[in-house]
Amino acid sequence: xxxxxxxxxxxxxxxxxxxxxxxxxxxxxxxxxxxxxxxxxxxxxxxxxxxxxxxxxxxxxxxxxxxxxxxxxxxxxxxxxxxxxxxxxxxxxxxxxxxxxxxxxxxxxxxxxx
Amino acid sequence: xxxxxxxxxxxxxxxxxxxxxxxxxxxxxxxxxxxxxxxxxxxxxxxxxxxxxxxxxxxxxxxxxxxxxxxxxxxxxxxxxxxxxxxxxxxxxxxxxxxxxxxxxxxxxxxxxx
Amino acid sequence: xxxxxxxxxxxxxxxxxxxxxxxxxxxxxxxxxxxxxxxxxxxxxxxxxxxxxxxxxxxxxxxxxxxxxxxxxxxxxxxxxxxxxxxxxxxxxxxxxxxxxxxxxxxxxxxxxx
Amino acid sequence: xxxxxxxxxxxxxxxxxxxxxxxxxxxxxxxxxxxxxxxxxxxxxxxxxxxxxxxxxxxxxxxxxxxxxxxxxxxxxxxxxxxxxxxxxxxxxxxxxxxxxxxxxxxxxxxxxx
Numbered sequence: 192x193x194x195x196x197x198x199x200x201x202x203x204x205x206x207x208x209x210x211x212x213x214x215x216x217x218x219x220x221x222x223x224x225x226x227x228x229x230x231x232x233x234x235x236x237x238x239x240x241x242x243x244x245x246x247x248x249x250x251x252x253x254x255x256x257x258x259x260x261x262x263x264x265x266x267x268x269x270x271x272x273x274x275x276x277x278x279x280x281x282x283x284x285x286x287x288x289x290x291x292x293x294x295x296x297x298x299x300x301x302x303x304x305x
Numbered sequence: 306x307x308x309x310x311x312x313x314x315x316x317x318x319x320x321x322x323x324x325x326x327x328x329x330x331x332x333x334x335x336x337x338x339x340x341x342x343x344x345x346x347x348x349x350x351x352x353x354x355x356x357x358x359x360x361x362x363x364x365x366x367x368x369x370x371x372x373x374x375x376x377x378x379x380x381x382x383x384x385x386x387x388x389x390x391x392x393x394x395x396x397x398x399x400x401x402x403x404x405x406x407x408x409x410x411x412x413x414x415x416x417x418x419x
Numbered sequence: 420x421x422x423x424x425x426x427x428x429x430x431x432x433x434x435x436x437x438x439x440x441x442x443x444x445x446x447x448x449x450x451x452x453x454x455x456x457x458x459x460x461x462x463x464x465x466x467x468x469x470x471x472x473x474x475x476x477x478x479x480x481x482x483x484x485x486x487x488x489x490x491x492x493x494x495x496x497x498x499x500x501x502x503x504x505x506x507x508x509x510x511x512x513x514x515x516x517x518x519x520x521x522x523x524x525x526x527x528x529x530x531x532x533x
Numbered sequence: 534x535x536x537x538x539x540x541x542x543x544x545x546x547x548x549x550x551x552x553x554x555x556x557x558x559x560x561x562x563x564x565x566x567x568x569x570x571x572x573x574x575x576x577x578x579x580x581x582x583x584x585x586x587x588x589x590x591x592x593x594x595x596x597x598x599x600x601x602x603x604x605x606x607x608x609x610x611x612x613x614x615x616x617x618x619x620x621x622x623x624x625x626x627x628x629x630x631x632x633x634x635x636x637x638x639x640x641x642x643x644x645x646x647x
Binding site: 385388389392393396397398399400401405406408409412413416417 | 499502503506507510511512513514515519520522523526527530
């Protein structure tokens with residue numbers, strides 16, 4: 192439950208040394224943010240090129256399906272970067288902070304979507 | 306749509322009246338092309354907003370994961386539009402054209418990715 | 420249950436020469452049935468061995484997750500066999516029979532689950 | 534990397550009070566083991582009934598696909614039980630034990646398969 196987290200104090204983290212003063216919740220490791228952002232930028236460019244290719248009446252369905260799948264693979268890669276950062280910075284340290292149950296509930300919920 | 310297809314002679318399709326003269330292969334139905342393009346445009350906008358949100362050091366990992374998943378759902382929707390058009394226009398008519406085995410092999414291959 | 424299909428007459432198929440006299444709907448190609456059955460039997464054996472391994476208090480979570488995933492891969496394989504038979508015997512011939520729209524609707528519905 | 538784990542000492546766990554004396558690695562919480570075993574037993578019964586249904590020449594492909602998918606849903610449920618137990622008992626406590634990096638690497642690897 193992400194809303195329950197809003198009440199949580201800044202906490203003895205983040206471990207990667209990034210600042211998270213302005214936020215009431217756990218903050219994403221900076222390295223994850225930057226790497227995920229780069230991957231999303233690439234996926235967005237790929238997506239735009241597929242959209243443009245659909246203006247060509249000679250485009251073939253199966254080629255479009257393959258391209259869409261490639262973008263989904265890129266998004267899986269971006270999600271993996273984010274998930275790994277979350278596990279390292281927030282989940283593996285949950286017992287230390289005392290919010291293990293909240294973290295696990297939240298993670299199980301979001302993994303349903305992955 | 307598919308009704309028109311039953312009467313259609315082996316090759317000279319596409320059914321929606323779009324031109325496919327320049328192509329040696331089957332062409333995507335125009336309606337599928339337009340609807341898939343609209344969905345991809347929306348997904349691209351969503352993706353860009355996630356990428357921008359990653360510039361905020363206070364962003365939370367799990368929120369990013371949820372947003373990425375929403376885009377993947379939108380891409381699934383776009384792929385469904387393309388797949389349905391392909392099944393109606395090309396696969397369901399394959400025996401009539403005589404390329405059923407090729408169409409099935411190709412479809413099985415692309416479905417592995419979906 | 421494909422309601423619309425129940426009314427359909429036995430139809431000029433199945434192509435693999437199997438008998439389907441007793442059924443009001445399209446029948447599964449015999450080869451698909453046999454190959455899918457073999458794969459399901461193997462998956463069942465694997466599943467039973469995982470279940471037994473859970474009686475060992477020293478079993479490790481991640482090993483169980485890997486084993487469950489292997490069974491899901493085997494079920495994917497069985498589903499692929501069935502899907503391929505369905506595409507070849509029923510979907511690729513749909514325009515010939517005149518039930519293309521029903522077949523595509525039904526397939527899109529079941530592919531959502533795959 | 535699960536092999537590295539074999540060298541790990543029994544460690545200050547398991548938290549659910551289950552015994553894990555005989556094992557060099559972390560042990561699955563007993564509650565997870567029992568609940569996962571029950572789910573796998575149900576899935577195995579369902580799988581066996583699908584296999585038997587394939588002896589009927591009048592079985593329809595799409596019905597088989599739906600049944601296989603139902604079993605996969607049951608296996609997803611069993612995997613969720615195991616994963617939750619693993620997160621609670623082993624991942625959330627990793628920083629305390631000092632094996633966070635190994636646990637995260639291993640989890641990311643197994644989640645690829647889920």
